Amino acid sequence: MFHHPRTLCPTCRTEAVLARITPGHFGFDIRTFECPACKDVHQLVADLVDPMKSPRTTGWLHGQLQPPR
C-alpha cells in the first residue's frame, strides 16, 4: 500500500510544512514547503499524469524562491 511519505527538508531533514499547492502544467502540481527549523523554502513537483499511480515526487526544485546562498 502507498503510504504518504513525510516531506523532509533536503537541507536539515526536519519535517517540512506544506505551505501551498500551485497548479502547474497539466498533470503536475507544485507543492511549496517551508522548513520550520532552517526557514528554507523549497518546492516539490508532484506527477499526477497517470491516474493508476499514486502521486509521486519527481524531484526538488531548488533556488526558485530565493537567491542561492
Ligand SMILES: [Zn+2]
Ligand atoms: Zn531545514
